[in-house]
Amino acid sequence: MIVLLITLASLRLKKVILTYLLLFTIGIFAMAQDGMGISEDLRFDNNLEKELWEAGQQSPFLLFRAVQAEKSLSDVKWDNLLADLDKKYDKKGTHLNVLRNIFEKSHQQLFKTYEQHSTFNDMLEEGKYDCVSASAALALLLDRYGFEYKVVETDYHVFIVVNHEEKDIILESTLPIGGMITAPTEVASYLQGYKADDSVELKSLNQRLGAPKVDLSDNAIFRKVNLTQLAGLQYYNDAISHFNDQSFEKASVQLNKALKLYNSARIEGLKALAEEQANLLASN
Template identity: 35%
Template sequence: MKGWVLICFLPVLALAQDAQVMPASSTSFEHYVFLYSTTGLKVSTAPADALPFFVERLTSKRNDFRRDKDFVEYIFTKTHRRFLKNYIQYSSFSDLLNKGDYNCLTGTALYALLLDHFSIPYRIIETNYHIFLMAETSDGEVLLEATDPAHGFTDSKAEIEKRITTYRQNATQKDTRNKRYYYFSFDLYNVVNLDEVLGLLYYNHAVIAYNNHEWVSTIDYLEKASALYQSPRLEEFSRIVLLSIEASKLDASLKENCVKKIQSVRKRKMEMVANVSY
């Protein structure tokens, strides 16, 4: 099975990941920034210095706003101007912090971390090909769309309903240049937490590794993703990977090893789902 697996949030080229070493003491914010920043990297690297200074500046401005909604809009605007500069499908969270390259997953992840840091209630909502945020303020709900710098902050109930309806249609724009597309057989509209976002970051690395026929890396990333998030997309994608490896021209022994590993990932996932159901 050849071709491209399409998903809205795509990562950079996958690299084998060594064990990461967490800082000795860190806040929840620093903890997740570190984890998100080091997915796919061979060597652990500290997050960019710019982010802590940026958070300090946001903190110093918070009391200037009487309404939480206005502060959330300030976060949205300032964050986009400072970090979300270039929409690049093939970009990582580390690229976002260091180069300003982002996609809908990494941009949403950063907004979620900031809202979490400032104790503003929020929901991260995942659909088939997109992910976005809903923030709860004392002045009502607002929608944050990371890929829309001009109109990504929305507090109009009518506009929020319109956008959510569009997201739930699970449509995506095609780029047909030398690509084949796979469309999922399910309809996702899930609320995910910060750990599950980490799983999606690993999943994206698996997708790009698959598109480059890097079977070992694909399976390694799928293992990491499935340990963090039990999602229909992982089940369906692991099936695609299995069929692709079986149809590949890999060396017989390597193919056998890869098949066993992906079957183990699928079996473990089914066991975890069964245990949860029980």
């Protein structure tokens, strides 16, 4: 009788284990299917872009590198910057001097030449940057060193607001000198210049995000975006280049990827316009 009970218990245990293994396998398969779903309906320029895109779902740094990815990608400049900043951080923690060091070292080592619609890869390879690629770099660094911040998207510009010791500090990446704004009155004035009016519509869908504000008229957009959404705006910028070159099909491809990262009305609007223009060209 004892042997029979032991045998029955053993069979039940085996059944439980087999059931668990089956459920675990199904779960892994479902996760794999979900992972493939991320990119199965997207078109990539090459395998490297696809690999960076998929790995970038867990690492925004790689997602920023996916746009215009080339085989010769190098992390040397980025790694050198991290090594320099780590030394400062080890001594000062999240002190204001560390924040200033992040801003200044980034300009010294990465942000060499302002050029509208420069990708993250352009920045790391050639030192060319704009507000999207530079703000992405700064945001990644702020994450690394534990600062509280937000990336702000406006009509045609992106900047960062750091909350340090209950005060806001602006990081305006396109200004090497004076771009770290700490005086409360200057911070308030800067933010007021970008304040959005809900009654205003975005004036142009195919104007890149890149330059500081020069148009003093009313604004339509002022919102916080995360790093994944910012990567979507980098794809949006790339799509605008193709759109303005009348490569509407390529623009649509890039906008599909942008929408996967950031479900934004401006991206959706340009995608519809690109598809409409592509159909018109095809019909002529």
